[in-house]
Amino acid sequence: MADRPDSEQPENEEHGILDEERVDTSGIFLGGSTAQVDVAFPVPADDDDAIDEDFDESSAQERMTQPAPAERADTAEAEIIDDAVADAPQERHDMDIEDAVEADEPEPAPAFTDRVAVSVAQPVRAVEPTAAVFDVTLASKRLGELEVSREGADVLTADRLLDPHHVAKVEPEGFWQSTLYRASGTLINLGDSKKARARKELSRRIAAPLPGGARFVPVLSRKGGVGKTTVTTLLGMALADARDDRVVAVDANPDRGTLAERIGRTSGKTIRDLVRIKDEVVGYNDLSTIVARDETRLDVLASDADPRVSEAFGDDDYRAAAAVAAHYYSVVLTDTGTGIVHSVMSATLERADALVVVAGLSIDEARLASETLTWLETNGYGDRVREAVVVLNTTRPGSPLVRADEVEAHFRTRVRAVIRMPYDSHIASGAAIGFHEIHPATREAARQLAAAVVESLRTPAVV
Template identity: 65%
Template sequence: MTPDRPDHAPDDAENGVLSEKGNLDTSGIGLLGGATAQVNVELPSESDDDLVDDDVIGDEVPFVVEIPAETAEAEIVEPLAEADDWTTDAAEDWEADLVDADEIVDEPVSTPPRAAGTDAAASVPVDAAVAAPAASAATAPTSAASTEFAERAQAAVERVQSRPEVTLTSKRLGEFEADRETADLLTAERLLDPHHVVKPEPEGYWQHLVYSISGRRINLGDGKRARARKELDRRIAAPLNGGARFVPVLSRKGGVGKTTVTTLLGMALADARDDRVIAVDANPDRGTLAERIARTSGKTVRDLVRASGDVVGFNDLSHIVARDETRLDVVASDSDPRVSEAFSDADYRDVAKLAAHYYSIVLTDTGTGIVHSVMGATLELADQLVVVAGLSVDEARLASETLTWLETNGHADMVRGAVVVINNARPGNPLVQLDELEAHFRTRVRAVVRMPYDAHIATGSAIVFRDLQPATRQAARDLAATVVEGLRSYAPAA
């Protein structure tokens, strides 16, 4: 705070004393009222800090002040900039606060709220005090107008300060509060009383015996074998997202059981899964895949190629394929070798495109000619490989050479995820050591499955899945579960 203005009048014009002579150019400030008076005005010096002390604004007698126009604005604005109670920076900050308050105040306010104990005259708007000398005969507001304006500003600030805080939250579609539950939480396990839930009849000799003796009151659950079987069913029936998956079964040597493995794999898949499974005989020579199922349609893959343009629904396709009791569909190859040689890679692509539209898993029984044109299209569409190896030195070596050929021809990744089936097509104990043979293939592929000898298969007649030996069915189901797990692990990119 600068010292107050001295009581004695300054002697020179440098301190802002105007002469009493009227020959100077003057500028009048007219307040409300008709009367004016000529008075001597002493402009505030640099040490002045209060407009009220200088009697520039008063509330007693209206008067007219004549001051030089060229010096009035500069001399009055300067002390205002140095005032402690109200500065230009403070005014700008206060106006910014009002703007941020969601524009509740209808009119822009340039005057801060009046502090407690402050005279009403000190709350005169700065804009009015500064702009008054700049205009000729400008009318200055009276003390009553200033007080009313300050009260309006104070009321506006109070409204802003008393406004309750509102927390804005956004909800997306499907979002609910943490303490509210959705309908999907009303599950049977949660709502039904466990004492009143009837468990299914247990499987297993002792479990079923206790269940029967106790009058169905004691249910020990399934036995170990039943639990293992249901778990294997769950693995085979695991869903496959995306489009159809192609699984070719191949070998470079005939007579090792390639068609048999294709049939057993297809039956195990179709028996446990809810979707459709088809096996296509793509052997360029006369294939025997259709002869391994009990039901035939009399149609071949050639008929499917001819009718591919006319198939508009699954019913049109069902007249061409043959369906086993396990719900495995089979497309037979041509019985005439001269016609089957005409089955090209383009024909296979047409069949594959049609099969992919109605089936989830497409098995392909390939021929022994690995360099045949159909084999190129088969490998291009393949998602999982199944290689069949026999139980002799030459058969095992040819199977390993098949893997080497695939690796050197751009299918190394597919070989690492392949499954090798060691098929025992002869009765009695094999001459080769199965453990050594399996250990060799495990170094090259993802999994190895042993298929035991089964007299029902060795007859060469149609295979009935339920009539197979338990070990054979178990091996076929293990192979199916392994293939499905591979298809789920190596899912194609979306």
């Protein structure tokens, strides 16, 4: 159907209203509360200004943008889309091509059209504002759930990366275990012997971590000559030899203690020097010039050699030295003076986290040790007594005059653990103690004592 000029259009045809068959809806845009329709107007090749003369664009725009009635608002978009699909110009173009083929005429070229975007107003429904809720779940992924390209550094373990054929195997401890391991060319490994496993388990108990700050362990005795200083030295060496943190033994004996002499190394400084420079200590290097260290890494803070000077050492001095030691050590052992009523005992007990009471294997020594426990219980340290460790120290060679089993059974009813320290001629000589040179039974007893003290420190006190 050929387009006719505008001048030949009937007068009753209103300008700006197009025949439904001539609407080109090549593009429909839906955005927000309005729908946009591209309406194409045919332009004759011989008259480019025809549309401008006969079409009142402003009036058409005003009519087309008039809001639709409320009852038709929901179907406005559907009707426009249906009309656009049904009246696509492609059908007319196909019909023109078929007519041209039947008439042996060349295919007419498609006419260029101008497009005017007409907005069809749509009613906007009021939506109540609601707060956005985001449900975020943070969860860690296991190794199997991670992507191959997203592995973390924690998956680069020795078990995964090391070739087992090139990893040196640990030789088992024990005569027969080691002999069979070597004879088989490292193919047969029976594991450590029972004795080696027990030794490693004891080391693990001694090296158990101690949460929190420094822990204070005073070593007490009501009677001199029972080996209180020796027990303090052996306990400190056993702890320092198995643990990775720092251990210090403080000689707080007001009557010239001999703790520093038991390790054979002295720094020439005493606890009095530490109290004097306590405000100047800013690091461990400042403290290391005052303490003496032995081969097991045990630090010892010696007392004054002059009894007249050491008499003046009291509670306030001990508190000052203990405050400095607490910053640089995990375990602080205190070799107290003889008895439980002297110038340093009050400050020593108020900071005590565990107690070690030394008793000899005689009737009077056993009774004094038991009376010490009673005094502590009646003076507010009952919880410490229940977790205390009693050491039955043998200071004379040969069999004791009392039945040691009965003495041990008595103390087991009152404290956490009882340790027997055997007689050792190397220690009895009064010489400096070498921890790896003493008798194996003595060293084993010292390690058992260290394990019992660590377990006492790890047990929360029940008040």
